[in-house]
Each structure stands twice: as structure tokens, then as C-alpha cells.
Amino acid sequence: MVRHCVICNKERAAVKRPKTGQKVCRECFYYVFETEIHNTIIDNKLFKKNDKVAIAASGGKDSTVLAHVMKLLNERYQYGLEMFLLSIDEGITGYRDDSLETVKRNQQQYELPLKIVSYSELYGWSMDQIVKEVGLKNNCTFCGVFRRQALDRGAVMLDVDHIVTGHNADDIAETVLMNILRGDIARLQRCTEICTTGDGCVRRSKPFKYTYEKEIVMYAYFKKLDYFSTECIYSPNAYRGHARTFLKDLEVIRPSAIIDIIHSGEAFEVKKEVKLPTQGVCKRCGYMSSNELCKACVLLEGLNRGLPKKVHGDMPRDTAIIPHFNRIQVSKGNYDDSNKPIEESKSNNKIDQG
Ligand code: SF4
Ligand code: ZN
Ligand code: ZN
DSSP states (O other): OOOBOTTTSSSBOOEEOTTTOOEEOHHHHHHHHHHHHHHHHHHTTOOOTTOEEEEEOOSSHHHHHHHHHHHHHHHHTTOOOEEEEEEEEOOOTTTHHHHHHHHHHHHHHHTOOEEEEEHHHHHSOOHHHHHHHHTTSSHHHHHHHHHHHHHHHHHHHHTOSEEEOOOOHHHHHHHHHHHHHHTOHHHHHHTTOSEEOOTTSOEEEOTTTTOOHHHHHHHHHHTTOOOOOOOOTTOOOHHHHHHHHHHHHHHHHOTTHHHHHHHHHHHOOOOTTSOOOOOEEOTTTOOEESSSSOHHHHHHHHHHHTOOSSOSTTOOGGGOSOOOGGGOOOOGGGSOTTOOOGGGSHHHHSOOOO
């Protein structure tokens, strides 16, 4: 017996939606997938007309689907957004260099201007060099702290109002679990927010907050999107790995576990008596920080202190500090309208180190 799609009741069902268990045809799957993201954007008032939005693009499935769907929804519903791709080059040979090639193809496919910001330019260290120095234990701490700041700095260079990231529902549920396991109250409160605005930071939001990873993979696969699926060669993040495995096990028994955990995270309230860190700015680089120095400056100082002489390329040691946050504005002329990737023009590729 042919089972028909439960939405249109006409076509043959081709997909069982991981999120709801509904059996639907491909066209209806695309439609509900895209419409749920549109509803998330509208319900949470993520954008205003004429906003300039940077899509954090790594070449992976999440950000590739994000770029595809953002472009499609922007046209379908006339959001009126001016969009860019913003990529971070952590300097991981055999991984990021290959995935950036995918981003450059996406840039052509989606006709969006692309800006690439590298750790080497910004911090004087690539992840390859950091791993040589610190090994494979804490490398993701360095990488995560540096990436967060690099994205903000890239956004300032592009002069955008907003960064969207491809964090999906599984990522957020995982983070809720990890913050509970670590007792990290400050992060637990923030990690389920769909949109964050730190002092002096660019607005950042997650249009895939309620989108299941499995559906993103299905969408990318059926639509034959061009994405990069290799894992980072320095990926030892065992703690997150355990949270992920636990979540996937729960999902098998009860698919709504992912959304349930997000809702639980949203419902947590921190008692008034609990002291939360107050936000200020880093006295060295001007980036937001709850301490005198931001995490990136502390990590960088540690790296530079333990640095054997002349390790990281041409950058003299005493200049290997992060440029001041407020002074890295780059004029709008830093990308051109012909949608060429910025890095094609070497003269435009340098971060204004102010
Ligand atoms: Fe960076 Fe770790 Fe992610 Fe690799 S796995 S990109 S080192 S955070
Ligand atoms: Zn259908
Ligand atoms: Zn700093």
C-alpha cells in the first residue's frame, strides 16, 4: 500500500521527519523545514528591514544550509537583508583550508560577498602552531575563545548589524546539558537565548535554534548542497562528545528530548542571591570581558610567554597582541560589489591593525 504524505495527501511519503515522526513527501519536507525557520525568525523578531547580516560560514552542513535558507527566505518573504558570508580561518592544515574552499564555492553559488578572518592575522598564531605548543588537550579552549572574538571582529570589519550562526537544536541541547554538568550558571542562563547582544558586541542569533540536526543533514542531502563533512583533525572534545552521545541515545527513545531539554534550559531561573559576573571591557584589547583582561588576551599572553623565540612567522613577538577592538573598523570599501571574495585582493585582506 502506498503511504501518502500526511501534509499534501497527494504525493508518496518519502521522508520520516526526525523531529515529528510525520511521513511526508520531499516537497512538503522542504516547505515545513523552511517555514519553521521563517516562523522562528518572525516570532523572535530577529531582523529589521535593511539589516546587514553576516552568516558565519565554515563550509560545514549547518552553515551551508543556513546560507542557502537565509538567501531563500530573504527573497521569498522580502526581509530586505543585505547578507555576507563571514569565515574564520583557524589555520588548521588539512581541515580548514579544505573547508574554506567549500565556502569559496558557496560564495559563488549564493552570490554573497565573503570575508575571511584568520587567527594568524589577528593573534599571530594559527591553530597548527597552538597545537604544537599546547598539545591536544586544551586546544579547543583556545580555538573557541579565539573564534568567538574573531567573528565579532570580522563583523566589525564588515560593518554588519548582526551575525547569524548555524547552531542547531542539538547543539543547544548539548550545551544545556554540559552547563548543567559543569554547574556553569552564568552560561546556562545565556545558552538558550536565541539572540544575544553583549556590550560592545554585534547582535548574534541562531535561526536554527529549533531545527534538528538530522533534518539539516536530510535537507542538505536532498537539495544536493555543496558542503564539507570532515571532522576537525584536532577534535578531542571528549566532554561534549559524551553529552552528544547521551543526547543521541535519548533522541532514539524520545525524539522530543532535544526540544524538551532546550525548554528546560529556557525555564531555569537564577536566584537573585546568585552573583553573576558583570560585563566590562578588556583593558588591553577593548573586547567585552568580565575580568580585567578578556579570555583571548589571557590565553594569548600564556602562549607568547611560553613561546620559543621566533615561532610564529613574521610577526615580531611584541606586536603579537590583539589589535584594539574599537580600532579595527574597516571602511565599507573593503569588499567590492562584484562579489569577489575579499581575500582575492591581497591589499584588502589585511586587518587594519590600527
Ligand atoms: Fe577548533 Fe577544536 Fe573545533 Fe577543531 S574541534 S575547529 S580545534 S574548536
Ligand atoms: Zn506532500
Ligand atoms: Zn583582550
